[in-house]
Amino acid sequence: MFLSIFDIFKIGIGPSSSHTMGPMVAAARFLDELRSLNAREPLGEGLRLGASLHGSLAFTGRGHATDRAVILGLMGFLPATIDPDKAEEKEAQLRREGVITLPGLPPLAFAPDTDLVFDYGPALPGHANGLILQARDADGALLISRTYYSIGGGFVVSAEELEAQRAGDDASPGETATRVPYPFRSAVEMLAMGSNSGLSIAEMKRANERIAHGEALDDKLDAIWAAMDGCIERGLRQDGILPGGLSVRRRASGIHRQLLAEQGRNLEQPHIINDWISIYAMAVNEENAAGGRVVTSPTNGAAGVVPAVIRYYRDHCRGASHEGIRDFLLVAAAIGGIIKYNASISGAEVGCQGEVGSASAMAAAGLCAALGGSNEQVENAAEIALEHHLGMTCDPARGLVQVPCIERNGLGAIKAVTAASLALRGDGKHFMPLDNCIETMRQTGIDMNLKYKETSTGGLAVNLPEC
Known part of the structure; x- marks a missing residue:
């Protein structure tokens, strides 16, 4: 087992690694998937993003700035490199215009007040910190939906990755297949x-x-x-x-x-x-x-x-x-x-x-x-x-x-x-x-x-x- 020191100690922003850093990272991962889809076949105009927070991310999300973390993540910011002043300016612009413009993607419609939902129902099955990110076309048809779990310390896994880990088919988040001389697990x-x-x-x-x-x-x-x-x-x-x-x-x-x-x-x-x-x-x-x-x-x-x-x-x-x-x-x-x-x-x-x-x-x-x-x-x-x-x-x-x-x-x-x-x-x-x-x-x-x-x-x- 090898979990790097730089996975345990990660430079980021407050107030929470699981409720702020993790959701921001999840949103960035979602953008990467969208870019890959767009590169294979252009997604066209009129795309709209949606997000929902579940479990603890919903219950304490406002106090932990989870909604803002998702918004900034969908705008291309990452915890380790975020410029707070620029982030504040970009967020204000999004709330005015309702559109995210990023390299490698068509314009993405996203209105934080309506397209980001706090779901106070039962938590998602994988973990207490769950979020779902989606993209729909101009007709409202679902193009892609991904479920992510923020499992503490800024670590993020998709639903598929979490299932594979629990089945013993994959490494834990941060853990790599790198062969090390002293792979102690306990x-x-x-x-x-x-x-x-x-x-x-x-x-x-x-x-x-x-x-x-x-x-x-x-x-x-x-x-x-x-x-x-x-x-x-x-x-x-x-x-x-x-x-x-x-x-x-x-x-x-x-x-x-x-x-x-x-x-x-x-x-x-x-x-x-x-x-x-x-x-x-x-x-x-x-x-x-x-x-x-x-x-x-x-x-x-x-x-x-x-x-x-x-x-x-x-x-x-x-x-x-x-x-x-x-x-x-x-x-x-x-x-x-x-x-x-x-x-x-x-x-x-x-x-x-x-x-x-x-x-x-x-x-x-x-x-x-x-x-x-x-x-x-x-x-x-x-x-x-x-x-x-x-x-x-x-x-x-x-x-x-x-x-x-x-x-x-x-x-x-x-x-x-x-x-x-x-x-x-x-x-x-x-x-x-x-x-x-x-x-x-x-x-x-x-x-x-x-x-x-x-x-x-x-x-x-x-x-x-x-x-």
């Missing part, structure tokens, strides 16, 4: 391969990644960290109210100013390090909530945990190094890949245990490795962090990735640091294996009531202040 396999080879988890993951990325690997790792750190810095500078109607105020920058003012004045409490870790995470998730540029880690809703713990490592840990940051990312991605392969990183599928829980496990493992932990200690760190997120629901207020998501990332980062520290105090031997913990998360997600899986129909989402 923590048990990872530890066994490490023991047999004498290599660390970071060294094995690096060897795997070099097959695909060669000598460019380090530059690409540095680019991922630069995007994460840049997001923290932007979040620490911004004040004001987050969009969406909840009137949630950005807090990371204000707390940051307080912490800076207290330095050198003997005002610091011993637990102040938790405040630093929290604001790093909150800064990222406030940027995400505002639709800013973030890195899936492994999702947007959990995007603050890994960057926060890396920033903690770099700025607060003795012996921190640039190479340590690279190892951190490699190990975190290795753990994230195992979790995604054996369970899920989708809040709509297993609740927030799959998002912040997975991110915390990844960050704990990465920090443990960067601080010199053995393979066994790294596995233990990941298990501790994940175990103490089991059962966590995904119940965002009004479908916005703000309450409880922003603070939850701060606490996930703190748990990750604690888990790594506990693991480093031991010898790697522990009662509950990581693989068993991952399987528990999968089973818990199956049993979890739908209202607690990113539908905003239960939990904190329905217990809001009356004012």
Whole structure:
């Protein structure tokens, strides 16, 4: 099994990897199919596009900007390269004119207010995050209809691809057929391969990644960290109210100013390090909530945990190094890949245990490795962090990735640091294996009531202040 680090860590935009980035990617894929059809036989004039959102994409789509993501995707934008200013201008033009003009296609009629439908009925059969995209000719006859599922972390599969995967005939999204030297699918396999080879988890993951990325690997790792750190810095500078109607105020920058003012004045409490870790995470998730540029880690809703713990490592840990940051990312991605392969990183599928829980496990493992932990200690760190997120629901207020998501990332980062520290105090031997913990998360997600899986129909989402 080979899921690249650059599939786990993808640069994109907020507020959601599954509800914003994924639908945008699905729309772009649909355009590619239309272009292929048009190249074989011209489709003619008078084409009209249609889109419908189902399951969690419908229930929380407005708060997650899913409708806007589909619109922009159908206009040719992609998460990794989108220019927000240009996107806003083009969207306004579409709403005025109702026509999309793109290279390789005839004009496409699309009126967002009528041609994009939020379907609040039963979810589509493949996954909680489903969308259907269609094109009809001038007479209204259906030319093409495609069903896509956004399965978490920005990963997208068609209905046909999902069926093939479940039948065992295809690789998971992001997983390639590339032959790598250490194709571990589980923590048990990872530890066994490490023991047999004498290599660390970071060294094995690096060897795997070099097959695909060669000598460019380090530059690409540095680019991922630069995007994460840049997001923290932007979040620490911004004040004001987050969009969406909840009137949630950005807090990371204000707390940051307080912490800076207290330095050198003997005002610091011993637990102040938790405040630093929290604001790093909150800064990222406030940027995400505002639709800013973030890195899936492994999702947007959990995007603050890994960057926060890396920033903690770099700025607060003795012996921190640039190479340590690279190892951190490699190990975190290795753990994230195992979790995604054996369970899920989708809040709509297993609740927030799959998002912040997975991110915390990844960050704990990465920090443990960067601080010199053995393979066994790294596995233990990941298990501790994940175990103490089991059962966590995904119940965002009004479908916005703000309450409880922003603070939850701060606490996930703190748990990750604690888990790594506990693991480093031991010898790697522990009662509950990581693989068993991952399987528990999968089973818990199956049993979890739908209202607690990113539908905003239960939990904190329905217990809001009356004012």
